[in-house]
Amino acid sequence: MSHAIRLEQLQKTYANGTEALKGIDLQVREGDFFALLGPNGAGKSTAIGILSSLVRKTSGRVEVFGHDLDRAPQEVKRRIGLVPQDFNFNQWEPVEEIVINQAGYYGIPRRIAYDKTRKVLKELDLWGKRRAQARSLSGGMKRRLMIARALVHEPPLMILDEPTAGVDIEIRRSMWAFMEEINRAGTTIVLTTHYLEEAENLCRSIAIIDDGMIVENSSMQALLHRLHRQAFLLTLRAPIQSLPEGAPVSLCIRDEYTLEAVLEQEQTLNSLFDWLNRQGMEVLSMRNKQNRLEQFFLDRVKKKVEAA
Amino acid sequence: MSRRYWVAYSTIVIKEVLRFMRIWGQTILPAAITTGLYFLIFGTLIGERIGEMGGYSYQSFIVPGLILMAVITNSYANTVSSFFQAKYQRHIEELIISPVPNWIILLGYVSGGVARGLVVGAVVTGITLFFSDVGVVHPWLTLLVVVLTSILFALAGFINAVFANSFDDITMIPTFVLTPLTYLGGVFYSISMLPEFWQKLSLANPVLYMINAFRYGILGVSDIRPETALLLILAFILVLAAASLWLLNRGVGIKS
Numbered sequence: 001m002s003h004a005i006r007l008e009q010l011q012k013t014y015a016n017g018t019e020a021l022k023g024i025d026l027q028v029r030e031g032d033f034f035a036l037l038g039p040n041g042a043g044k045s046t047a048i049g050i051l052s053s054l055v056r057k058t059s060g061r062v063e064v065f066g067h068d069l070d071r072a073p074q075e076v077k078r079r080i081g082l083v084p085q086d087f088n089f090n091q092w093e094p095v096e097e098i099v100i101n102q103a104g105y106y107g108i109p110r111r112i113a114y115d116k117t118r119k120v121l122k123e124l125d126l127w128g129k130r131r132a133q134a135r136s137l138s139g140g141m142k143r144r145l146m147i148a149r150a151l152v153h154e155p156p157l158m159i160l161d162e163p164t165a166g167v168d169i170e171i172r173r174s175m176w177a178f179m180e181e182i183n184r185a186g187t188t189i190v191l192t193t194h195y196l197e198e199a200e201n202l203c204r205s206i207a208i209i210d211d212g213m214i215v216e217n218s219s220m221q222a223l224l225h226r227l228h229r230q231a232f233l234l235t236l237r238a239p240i241q242s243l244p245e246g247a248p249v250s251l252c253i254r255d256e257y258t259l260e261a262v263l264e265q266e267q268t269l270n271s272l273f274d275w276l277n278r279q280g281m282e283v284l285s286m287r288n289k290q291n292r293l294e295q296f297f298l299d300r301v302k303k304k305v306e307a308a
Numbered sequence: 309m310s311r312r313y314w315v316a317y318s319t320i321v322i323k324e325v326l327r328f329m330r331i332w333g334q335t336i337l338p339a340a341i342t343t344g345l346y347f348l349i350f351g352t353l354i355g356e357r358i359g360e361m362g363g364y365s366y367q368s369f370i371v372p373g374l375i376l377m378a379v380i381t382n383s384y385a386n387t388v389s390s391f392f393q394a395k396y397q398r399h400i401e402e403l404i405i406s407p408v409p410n411w412i413i414l415l416g417y418v419s420g421g422v423a424r425g426l427v428v429g430a431v432v433t434g435i436t437l438f439f440s441d442v443g444v445v446h447p448w449l450t451l452l453v454v455v456l457t458s459i460l461f462a463l464a465g466f467i468n469a470v471f472a473n474s475f476d477d478i479t480m481i482p483t484f485v486l487t488p489l490t491y492l493g494g495v496f497y498s499i500s501m502l503p504e505f506w507q508k509l510s511l512a513n514p515v516l517y518m519i520n521a522f523r524y525g526i527l528g529v530s531d532i533r534p535e536t537a538l539l540l541i542l543a544f545i546l547v548l549a550a551a552s553l554w555l556l557n558r559g560v561g562i563k564s
Contacts, residue, residue, distance in 0.1 A: 104318070
């Protein structure tokens with residue numbers, strides 16, 4: 001199996017003594033849509049910084065599509081497109097120039113760079129703003145500009161560090177659709193996000209990093225399957241004052257129209273609905289109380305804090 | 309240089325040139341106004357009372373110094389402000405993550421500095437033609453000195469930007485080091501006018517060598533042997549280029 005990214009015993013200690021990465025091992029398969037999650041200060045940005053050559057590693061090995069970062073840094077850089085967390089373009093430059101220049105840094109001649117720039121700006125709905133200074137763009141447009149800039153040299157690996165932070169739901173959805181499209185076209189994507197719903201919906205694999213260590217690394221399906229309990233909120237047609245005895249799962253009344261059901265791993269929704277039917281209670285709608293990944297994430301990170 | 313590197317290099321240079329041309333009111337115009345004032349005050353009003361210097365009218369004598377002073381200041385200012393802004397706004401990251409070798413990044417920024425130095429130098433030369441009719445005695449030497457001096461100060465500006473952490477840091481060196489060295493480097497006088505002690509002390513000022521070599525190129529007169537000046541400029545360029553590249557390779561000021 002070929003890997004887009006392979007990290008071995010990657011370690012980073014900053015000059016002030018902070019140990020941001022404590023020797024992590026991580027593999028990302030070619031073509032994967034990979035979520036790298038973790039609380040603030042866990043080491044995600046440091047790992048991404050090392051991958052994209054913005055941060056110097058203290059020790060360990062980094063390989064991108066089989067190219068070693070120490071031995072062939074240019075080969076590694078050529079294969080990565082980075083969308084960083086913060087806006088890092090020249091705010092005074094026109095949108096078009098920012099993207100054309102980035103193509104130039106990757107050795108793409110200006111005439112071809114112009115065509116590629118037009119293509120990505122149109123795809124990201126920024127063509128109409130091509131002559132505008134970057135500082136005049138809205139937050140969502142600035143995010144899309146960073147994606148356009150990262151895509152212009154057509155990298156096989158895209159690293160997106162919280163690309164949808166601070167953008168409205170409509171733009172977020174269009175960005176999700178765009179990311180899915182480029183992933184379907186073969187681009188490996190590594191995504192960090194604080195919107196766990198985003199990671200759950202888009203990503204096929206996941207790693208959770210906490211305190212400089214990988215605390216979870218598996219496929220999204222396998223991880224969600226391991227959830228020990230799930231909580232659901234059920235909206236009832238008729239109001240309810242008290243619960244009958246003998247519910248097959250843990251149930252409680254949230255308000256007169258809402259029930260909260262907590263299912264352990266071995267319990268099924270069928271048994272709950274059979275019981276509700278028998279009680280003559282009609283359910284109008286049902287939703288997860290908490291996003292499933294969020295629940296797992298909080299459990300996993302909390303467990304570590306408790307162990308410490 | 310491979311085609312890929314050439315494209316990257318030319319991209320940096322085009323970006324740099326567009327940057328200073330876009331803000332010509334801040335980058336080119338001030339030098340033109342300042343030089344015009346120098347000529348008006350020192351050349352025309354005061355110069356007539358000074359008489360000849362080095363066999364030339366005072367107005368003609370100060371032409372090379374004023375041109376080179378503008379070149380020095382602007383070559384330095386371009387790299388220091390452009391590279392520091394790239395650090396400050398973090399768009400230097402665009403270059404760090406891309407497969408551009410550090411020597412190309414350095415060459416690109418220095419070329420941008422040289423481009424601004426030469427553009428401003430040309431504008432200032434145009435203004436001097438309103439006030440004097442100086443010819444060029446050694447055109448190739450003149451061109452060589454102006455380009456090398458511009459490279460030297462573009463490199464110095466780059467190093468300043470690498471270490472700078474605030475906008476104050478990029479104005480300190482030009483104000484407290486560059487301006488005194490330039491003013492005391494023989495722009496407005498020949499060191500032969502000075503007492504012996506000050507003459508000897510002036511020889512420790514590297515700018516003196518550049519201005520005199522440039523004056524030799526234009527007027528054919530100099531306080532310093534032009535060969536000595538050229539060797540000194542080249543030595544400084546080598547040292548500063550090596551230092552700049554070392555700093556870039558170490559990621560000083562740009563990588564954590």
